[in-house]
Amino acid sequence: MTRIKLDPAGIQHQLQAHRQTLKQGLNTAAKLDIHHLPTPHRVLMHSGSVRLIQFLPTTPQQIRTPVLICYALVNRPWILDLSSQRSMIRNLLDAGVPVYLVDWGYPARCDRYLTLEDYLVDLLDRCVDHVRQDSHSEQINLMGVCQGGVLSLCYSALFPRKIRNLITLVTPVDTSSPRFQLNRLSQYIDAGLTTATYGNLPGALLNELFTALQPGRLGLQKRLAAAQQLDSEHAEHYLLMEQWLQDCPDLAGAALQEFIQLFFRDNALMSAQGFQLAGQTLNLGRVQMPVLNIFGSKDQLVPPESSIALGARIGSNDYTEAPVESGHIGVLNGRTALRTLPSLIQLWLKERDPA
Amino acid sequence: MNEQFLNMMRQWLDQLEQGQDHNAPEEAQSSFDTQTSSAHSDNPSHADLLYRLTRQSTQFCRFADELLSLHDDTGSVDSTQLLNTFRRHLDRLNQDWVMHSWTLPEQLGILLTLMTRETPQPASDLLTKLLQQLLNTLEPHTQPSRLAQLRRTLHQLEHFEQARECYLQQLTAINQTALEHLNQHLVKHPIDNLDALHQQWVDCYEQAYQQQLEQPEYLQAFGNLGNAAMALRHGWQQQLEQLYSACGWVTQTQYDALSQQHHELRRRVRVLERQMQQQATADTPPTRDMHDTD
Incomplete structure (x- = not known):
């Protein structure tokens, strides 16, 4: 029989302290009035649950061609504008970059038949045309985030003349990487049954799937650290982040089913022969505009090798990679990324802006 | 968040603190469940969030209590x-x-x-x-x-x-x-x-x-x-x-x-909107896009 040494008094003390911290943390949290306050903006277009937003400039424009951010259908885009202190969008505006955003909203039950073609050829294309019209610019710069990066790559292959430059952030390209756990974990889930059962995949279920990638860290460790976070000066930021993490819209059933089949199971972006989408055979060779590919070197959701694979597949001769030393969310909202990326993007765009 | 919900939280934590035997945290937990569910009408999303953030802490405290009950006089288990x-x-x-x-x-x-x-x-x-x-x-x-x-x-x-x-x-x-x-x-x-x-x-x-x-x-x-x-x-x-x-x-x-x-x-x-748009701009060629390759 092995005996393990224990410090009962110390543990009792810690337990009391943990309870006390939890109590104080909840008191603090309860008093906080947490609301997301977005950077000033106007809504240019509404279509179903989709909104096209223009952020109001904060400084004279340094780039002529506007940037349209195409966020993922998963989660909400306000991680890019979490608070006035932590906002990629505000920092881009401050660098003189005109910024528009596609907000996909919350698909309703009646949106379950929205296909990828609808998202690309109808909704995203409408947004692009509105931005071109509003900015009096023949072309736009498209910036796709995560799954939005995949949509942006497809859109750029479909409508190459409308896109001057393409920026991809934490975008999964090669999903066959052994470290791309999301694909592995979902490989036996029947996507057809998911759609038949739910219509749209509930956001809460998707959140569970993300947690199942690292249940010890994301499901347990993080939750137990909550008390300390709530009882600190960072409580407001922490709660905002948690609100954002829980703010997970449902995913339109038909589009999700297509997305899983094409980009997860068929690894379509890596196919040299191309893949069928929106009535055409697409492949990344058709993406010939300049591309800036930003990824997190510590990203565990979209591992770096999955994003880097883009370089070998696109048709562009002007391809730049920009690693950021952070994880998936860190690239969008981390201190390092917020300090370095806006100026990097501004400079990269300026060099490619029309004279 | 209103005072009513804050009071509920305090009550739950007080019960949690008092709960030293193995069953008490469960009772406190179910009490918290009841309280948060009755608070839903006031601020459901905030209550849900705090419940999600903290419910594992109660399970952890229960484990720590059990752990403490195992040690002998020499301070080992x-x-x-x-x-x-x-x-x-x-x-x-x-x-x-x-x-x-x-x-x-x-x-x-x-x-x-x-x-x-x-x-x-x-x-x-x-x-x-x-x-x-x-x-x-x-x-x-x-x-x-x-x-x-x-x-x-x-x-x-x-x-x-x-x-x-x-x-x-x-x-x-x-x-x-x-x-x-x-x-x-x-x-x-x-x-x-x-x-x-x-x-x-x-x-x-x-x-x-x-x-x-x-x-x-x-x-x-x-x-x-x-x-x-x-x-x-x-x-x-x-x-x-x-x-x-x-x-x-x-x-x-x-x-x-x-x-x-x-x-x-x-x-x-x-499709009709696109066709009309193309007709309207027939004199000035539209930007080449997917339709040009059809």
């Missing part, structure tokens, strides 16, 4: 006892995780959760038996088509239980591996810090979990559980649809069919 306590704690977390991860039909989900608390045997076994008894009672008085539906549900419930058992076995195997690693660590390092113990556990667990994630058996078990839960929910919905239909209400299937027609019309309108 038997490693077997310690690991068994840890295992019980983890089993509860696993059950909780599985029940919360896959949303069953609400009525079944609530029943299963309640029965899991009440009985040591698998709750869905008990539920299956109850449903089978119900079927036997109904059989002489119920339409064959309705009975066939109920039998399908029963079959799906059994299938779900098998998938859940299979997945729990996978989680138990992960826990076992992680506990062995933890034990090796604890023999060399005394427990003088709860947070360090917990951190060590998380490291051991993640290592074991990531190894298991490489195994096709785990992925298959995970997928099967999800599919079984969805099949159960899908079958349940189909039964509800029949009831709605019998009452003359619009069913979800009918609503979906209308949505589908709406989307088809929307696509046709979009």
Whole structure:
């Protein structure tokens, strides 16, 4: 029989302290009035649950061609504008970059038949045309985030003349990487049954799937650290982040089913022969505009090798990679990324802006 | 957040602090459940968020209390006892995780959760038996088509239980591996810090979990559980649809069919809009895009 040494008094003390911290943390949290306050903006277009937003400039424009951010259908885009202190969008505006955003909203039950073609050829294309019209610019710069990066790559292959430059952030390209756990974990889930059962995949279920990638860290460790976070000066930021993490819209059933089949199971972006989408055979060779590919070197959701694979597949001769030393969310909202990326993007765009 | 909800939180924490025996935290937890649910009408999203953030803390405190009760006069614990306590704690977390991860039909989900608390045997076994008894009672008085539906549900419930058992076995195997690693660590390092113990556990667990994630058996078990839960929910919905239909209400299937027609019309309108746009700008060639390559 092995005996393990224990410090009962110390543990009792810690337990009391943990309870006390939890109590104080909840008191603090309860008093906080947490609301997301977005950077000033106007809504240019509404279509179903989709909104096209223009952020109001904060400084004279340094780039002529506007940037349209195409966020993922998963989660909400306000991680890019979490608070006035932590906002990629505000920092881009401050660098003189005109910024528009596609907000996909919350698909309703009646949106379950929205296909990828609808998202690309109808909704995203409408947004692009509105931005071109509003900015009096023949072309736009498209910036796709995560799954939005995949949509942006497809859109750029479909409508190459409308896109001057393409920026991809934490975008999964090669999903066959052994470290791309999301694909592995979902490989036996029947996507057809998911759609038949739910219509749209509930956001809460998707959140569970993300947690199942690292249940010890994301499901347990993080939750137990909550008390300390709530009882600190960072409580407001922490709660905002948690609100954002829980703010997970449902995913339109038909589009999700297509997305899983094409980009997860068929690894379509890596196919040299191309893949069928929106009535055409697409492949990344058709993406010939300049591309800036930003990824997190510590990203565990979209591992770096999955994003880097883009370089070998696109048709562009002007391809730049920009690693950021952070994880998936860190690239969008981390201190390092917020300090370095806006100026990097501004400079990269300026060099490619029309004279 | 209003004062009423704040008071509820305080009451719950006071109860938690007073709860020194093993059952008290559970009572405090259920009290918190009651309080938060009654607070939903005031600020549901904030209450939900705080509940999610803190409910595992109560389980952790319960584990720490159990751990403290194990030590002897020399300030040491038997490693077997310690690991068994840890295992019980983890089993509860696993059950909780599985029940919360896959949303069953609400009525079944609530029943299963309640029965899991009440009985040591698998709750869905008990539920299956109850449903089978119900079927036997109904059989002489119920339409064959309705009975066939109920039998399908029963079959799906059994299938779900098998998938859940299979997945729990996978989680138990992960826990076992992680506990062995933890034990090796604890023999060399005394427990003088709860947070360090917990951190060590998380490291051991993640290592074991990531190894298991490489195994096709785990992925298959995970997928099967999800599919079984969805099949159960899908079958349940189909039964509800029949009831709605019998009452003359619009069913979800009918609503979906209308949505589908709406989307088809929307696509046709979009094509017409494009054609009109191209006609209007016939003199000035439009930007080349996908349509040029048709």
